[in-house]
Amino acid sequence: MRIGILTGGGDAPGLNGIIESASRVLLQKGVEVVGIRDGFEGIFENKTIPLTLELVQNAHAESGTLLGSSNRCGTAGREKEFAEKFRALKLDGLIACGGDGTFAGLAKIVEGINLIGVPKTIDNDLAGTEATFGFDTACACVAENVDALRFTAAAHSRIMVVETMGRTAGWIALGGGLASYADVILIPERPFSRAKLLEFVRRKKTSGQRELMIVVSEGATAEGEDPKVMFEVAGSPQKERYGGVAMAVSRWLEKECDWESRHVVLGHLQRARQPTTTDRFLTSFMGVQAAEAALEKAWGQAIVYREGRITRAPITDLMQPARLVAPDHRWVKQAQTLGLFI
Numbered sequence: 001m002r003i004g005i006l007t008g009g010g011d012a013p014g015l016n017g018i019i020e021s022a023s024r025v026l027l028q029k030g031v032e033v034v035g036i037r038d039g040f041e042g043i044f045e046n047k048t049i050p051l052t053l054e055l056v057q058n059a060h061a062e063s064g065t066l067l068g069s070s071n072r073c074g075t076a077g078r079e080k081e082f083a084e085k086f087r088a089l090k091l092d093g094l095i096a097c098g099g100d101g102t103f104a105g106l107a108k109i110v111e112g113i114n115l116i117g118v119p120k121t122i123d124n125d126l127a128g129t130e131a132t133f134g135f136d137t138a139c140a141c142v143a144e145n146v147d148a149l150r151f152t153a154a155a156h157s158r159i160m161v162v163e164t165m166g167r168t169a170g171w172i173a174l175g176g177g178l179a180s181y182a183d184v185i186l187i188p189e190r191p192f193s194r195a196k197l198l199e200f201v202r203r204k205k206t207s208g209q210r211e212l213m214i215v216v217s218e219g220a221t222a223e224g225e226d227p228k229v230m231f232e233v234a235g236s237p238q239k240e241r242y243g244g245v246a247m248a249v250s251r252w253l254e255k256e257c258d259w260e261s262r263h264v265v266l267g268h269l270q271r272a273r274q275p276t277t278t279d280r281f282l283t284s285f286m287g288v289q290a291a292e293a294a295l296e297k298a299w300g301q302a303i304v305y306r307e308g309r310i311t312r313a314p315i316t317d318l319m320q321p322a323r324l325v326a327p328d329h330r331w332v333k334q335a336q337t338l339g340l341f342i
C-alpha cells in the first residue's frame with residue numbers, strides 16, 4: 001500500500017503530530033508513506049518525499065509542518081489537472097490535513113480520489129468538528145501575552161488592545177480573552193456598539209482601574225461597519241488578510257476616553273508555538289485514526305472531534321460553511337457573567 005500525507009493552508013501547531021502519529025502506524029504495517037510537499041503545490045509540481053521513521057519521530061514537538069504548506073495554491077479551474085497529477089503519483093489514498101480552503105479545494109474533485117480528511121486550523125471554525133488542533137495553542141499564546149501585557153499596561157496606566165487572528169471567526173479572541181480575563185472581548189460574530197463600549201471604558205476609568213485589557217479579533221467590527229482588510233493574497237482560496245482593527249480601536253479610545261492606549265498585534269506568533277498538551281493529544285489520536293481509516297480503505301471519511309471523542313464522519317461534513325461563534329454561545333455567556341464587555 002502507498003499512502004500520501006499532505007498538509008494544506010496556513011500552518012497550525014500540531015501538523016507535525018499528525019504526520020508523526022499517522023506515519024508511525026502506517027510504517028509499522030509496512031505501508032509506503034509519501035509526504036506531499038507544500039500542500040496542493042506538491043501535487044501540481046510532483047514534489048514528494050518518502051516519510052521514514054527517522055524523519056517523523058519526535059516531529060510532534062515542533063510547530064510548522066515538516067512537509068511545508070501553502071495557502072496560495074487553490075484547485076479552482078485546475079480540477080482536471082489536479083486529478084491527473086494525483087493519479088500519476090500512484091497513491092492508494094491520501095490523508096489530507098487542512099482547513100476550509102483545502103477542503104473547499106478538494107470538494108469538487110473528491111469523487112476520483114481516495115481521501116481521508118483531517119481538519120486543521122488555529123481559527124477553530126471548520127464545520128463538522130467541535131474543535132481543531134492548533135486552536136488551544138493559539139489561545140494559550142493570546143492568554144499568556146494578555147497576562148504579560150497587563151503588567152506594562154498597569155505600570156503606565158494604559159489601555160492595551162491586543163489583536164488576534166481568526167478571520168471571520170472570533171474563537172481565538174474569545175478563548176484567549178476568557179482565559180486571561182480580558183476586560184473587553186470583541187469578535188466578528190457580535191459587532192459592538194461604539195456608544196456602549198465608550199460607556200464601559202469610561203466607567204472603568206472612573207472606578208480607578210489602572211489598566212484596561214482589550215482582546216479584539218482581526219475580523220471584529222463596530223455595528224454597521226466592515227472588517228479591515230490589510231491586503232490581498234493572489235491565488236489564495238481566501239484572498240483577504242484582515243488587520244488593523246487593534247490600532248484603530250486603540251487610537252479611537254485614547255482620544256474619546258482621554259486614557260493613554262497602545263496596541264499589539266500577536267500575528268503569526270499564534271501559529272508559532274510548540275503545541276500544547278491538548279493539541280498533542282488531539283493530533284496523536286487523530287493521526288492514528290486517520291492511518292487506521294486508510295488501512296481499512298474507509299475513503300471519504302474525516303477524522304473529527306465530537307462530544308469529547310475522536311470519531312469518523314463523512315468528509316463532506318468539513319466542506320460546509322464556517323462554524324462561527326453563536327452570539328449566545330456559552331462562552332459568550334461566561335464572559336457576560338464575569339462582567340466582561342462582549
Ligand code: F6P
Nearest residue numbers: 010071121122123165166167242
Ligand atoms: O486561517 C488561519 C489564519 O492564521 C488566519 O487566522 C489568518 O487571518 C490567516 O491565516 C493569515 O494568513 P497568512 O499566513 O497568509 O498571513
